[in-house]
Amino acid sequence: MTDLMREACLIDGQWVTADQWIDVDDPATGERIGRVPRCSGAQTQQAIDAAERAMGSWARRPAKERAAVLRRYFDLIMARQDELAALLTREQGKPLAEARGEIAYAAGFIEWFGEEAKRVYGDVLPSHADDKRIVVLKQPIGVVAAITPWNFPAAMITRKIGPALAAGCGVVLKPASQTPFTALALAALAQEAGLPDGLFNVVTGSAAEIGDVLTSSETVRKLSFTGSTEVGAKLYEQSAPSIKKLSLELGGNAPFIVFDDADLDAAVVGAIQSKFRNAGQTCVCANRIYAQAGIYDAFVEKLAAATAKLKVAPGTEEGAEIGPLIDDKAVKKVREHIADAVSQGASVVTGGEPHTRGGRFFAPTVLSGVTQSMLIAREETFGPVAPVFRFETDDDAIAMANDTPFGLASYFYARDLGRVWRVAEGIEAGIVGVNTGLISTELAPFGGVKLSGLGREGSRYGIEDYLEIKYVCLSI
Numbered sequence: 001m002t003d004l005m006r007e008a009c010l011i012d013g014q015w016v017t018a019d020q021w022i023d024v025d026d027p028a029t030g031e032r033i034g035r036v037p038r039c040s041g042a043q044t045q046q047a048i049d050a051a052e053r054a055m056g057s058w059a060r061r062p063a064k065e066r067a068a069v070l071r072r073y074f075d076l077i078m079a080r081q082d083e084l085a086a087l088l089t090r091e092q093g094k095p096l097a098e099a100r101g102e103i104a105y106a107a108g109f110i111e112w113f114g115e116e117a118k119r120v121y122g123d124v125l126p127s128h129a130d131d132k133r134i135v136v137l138k139q140p141i142g143v144v145a146a147i148t149p150w151n152f153p154a155a156m157i158t159r160k161i162g163p164a165l166a167a168g169c170g171v172v173l174k175p176a177s178q179t180p181f182t183a184l185a186l187a188a189l190a191q192e193a194g195l196p197d198g199l200f201n202v203v204t205g206s207a208a209e210i211g212d213v214l215t216s217s218e219t220v221r222k223l224s225f226t227g228s229t230e231v232g233a234k235l236y237e238q239s240a241p242s243i244k245k246l247s248l249e250l251g252g253n254a255p256f257i258v259f260d261d262a263d264l265d266a267a268v269v270g271a272i273q274s275k276f277r278n279a280g281q282t283c284v285c286a287n288r289i290y291a292q293a294g295i296y297d298a299f300v301e302k303l304a305a306a307t308a309k310l311k312v313a314p315g316t317e318e319g320a321e322i323g324p325l326i327d328d329k330a331v332k333k334v335r336e337h338i339a340d341a342v343s344q345g346a347s348v349v350t351g352g353e354p355h356t357r358g359g360r361f362f363a364p365t366v367l368s369g370v371t372q373s374m375l376i377a378r379e380e381t382f383g384p385v386a387p388v389f390r391f392e393t394d395d396d397a398i399a400m401a402n403d404t405p406f407g408l409a410s411y412f413y414a415r416d417l418g419r420v421w422r423v424a425e426g427i428e429a430g431i432v433g434v435n436t437g438l439i440s441t442e443l444a445p446f447g448g449v450k451l452s453g454l455g456r457e458g459s460r461y462g463i464e465d466y467l468e469i470k471y472v473c474l475s476i
């Protein structure tokens with residue numbers, strides 16, 4: 001059975017190391033769990049060259065054959081779900097139940113795009129002359145560079161390699177240095193599934209050094225990045241000279257609106273699910289909760305009561321619901337947001353302090369009396385803090401929700417049909433959850449507008465970004 005714990009990188013089908021190493025720690029304990037190579041720029045270039053060599057024959061294989069390999073890959077990931085989840089929790093910290101869910105979600109992208117491989121259709125279009133025929137081909141875009149974040153160490157990877165491999169592309173992946181082991185385990189299983197040597201490469205190391213090689217390479221035709229808007233903008237700029245096709249899944253600042261006709265108990269469940277998943281460390285977490293004046297006090301009371309019941313514990317502990325934050329910097333940002341809000345008049349209804357477990361554990365928190373002028377309204381907290389703002393009218397709610405340069409996810413609870421349509425159409429976001437706090441599925445187009453990014457991942461739309469359209473004009 002394939003060994004999943006790899007302290008080496010995969011380049012051209014070989015597991016390689018480097019002269020220098022990067023330590024990886026367990027966010028729940030701070031203890032070192034292993035190390036990964038600090039790959040060089042030259043090794044990154046070797047990975048690009050390997051991906052280019054391997055993709056030729058892979059793309060020429062019938063789609064049905066590529067699909068069969070991806071199906072085997074899906075089956076292998078699901079067969080090792082528990083071990084992969086345990087590895088993911090050790091390096092990222094999320095509760096084991098959430099990690100198992102992420103592994104299934106991640107495998108879903110491999111399954112979905114394995115099937116989509118067989119449905120990459122071209123066109124024959126009505127011609128402009130009787131001696132001409134117009135044919136449209138769809139072909140793999142070329143070598144893909146993928147750079148991924150630490151908060152979903154499996155799903156953010158397969159959301160990229162799934163469509164890339166299905167389209168016939170070669171891939172070089174740079175995972176986050178905080179969570180490399182899940183990526184390397186996925187690479188080991190890809191080898192077992194039968195992906196050709198060199199088609200899928202994983203390099204760990206200095207983000208800037210590896211990023212420079214990936215963005216400046218003219219062999220790399222596509223960059224798919226998930227992470228902060230700040231880094232995304234930098235990579236966008238670095239990619240410009242080589243005119244790459246980019247997918248950017250960036251930061252968010254999701255509004256969660258509760259109208260006075262909402263089912264309050266359902267809204268509380270949805271707010272808890274959206275806000276506290278992964279201890280608030282997801283790009284689609286409710287970052288600002290707006291409650292209409294007439295139900296504000298009742299909603300805050302219900303939300304605080306449910307929040308106070310959440311179990312804070314290491315992800316491996318039975319019943320854990322809120323794991324540790326990823327690092328000390330994350331704890332510092334949460335504390336800054338709370339302190340700034342309280343200094344401007346907000347109140348801590350529950351939580352508000354680091355958890356008694358110490359380390360990177362933070363008590364799930366509800367703030368009331370929050371206003372748009374506070375840091376927590378303008379920045380992505382990326383932690384377990386639920387700030388509740390009061391609003392009067394529907395127009396006020398839409399205006400406050402849109403008062404951000406971001407536009408990834410948004411949520412609202414209401415039952416009036418006209419209100420649902422007006423708000424869903426008025427919110428500036430790529431994703432709108434109506435009477436639900438959970439929107440994540442490989443079957444839907446995931447992505448943002450404004451500073452939250454470019455492109456969509458998942459769904460039948462997700463493979464288009466890994467294809468080029470070729471117009472063939474036939475003279476007959």
Ligand SMILES: NC(=O)c1ccc[n+]([C@@H]2O[C@H](COP(=O)([O-])OP(=O)(O)OC[C@H]3O[C@@H](n4cnc5c(N)ncnc54)[C@H](O)[C@@H]3O)[C@@H](O)[C@H]2O)c1
Nearest residue numbers: 148149150175176207208211227228231249250251252283
């Ligand atoms: N839109 C989405 O789907 C989505 C999903 C998850 C996370 N995110 C966002 O990601 C952020 C948190 O994740 P993070 O802290 O890992 O983000 P980050 O931007 O710091 O890092 C993301 C990845 O980019 C790499 N990186 C950093 N600087 C780089 C550089 N100069 N050149 C090349 N690569 C570089 C990192 O090593 C990591 O692999 C949040 O803003 C969150 O909203 C967005």
Ligand SMILES: O=C[C@H](O)CS(=O)(=O)O
Nearest residue numbers: 151152281282283284440
């Ligand atoms: O952090 C953002 C991820 O995209 C989370 S999910 O895909 O919505 O689960």
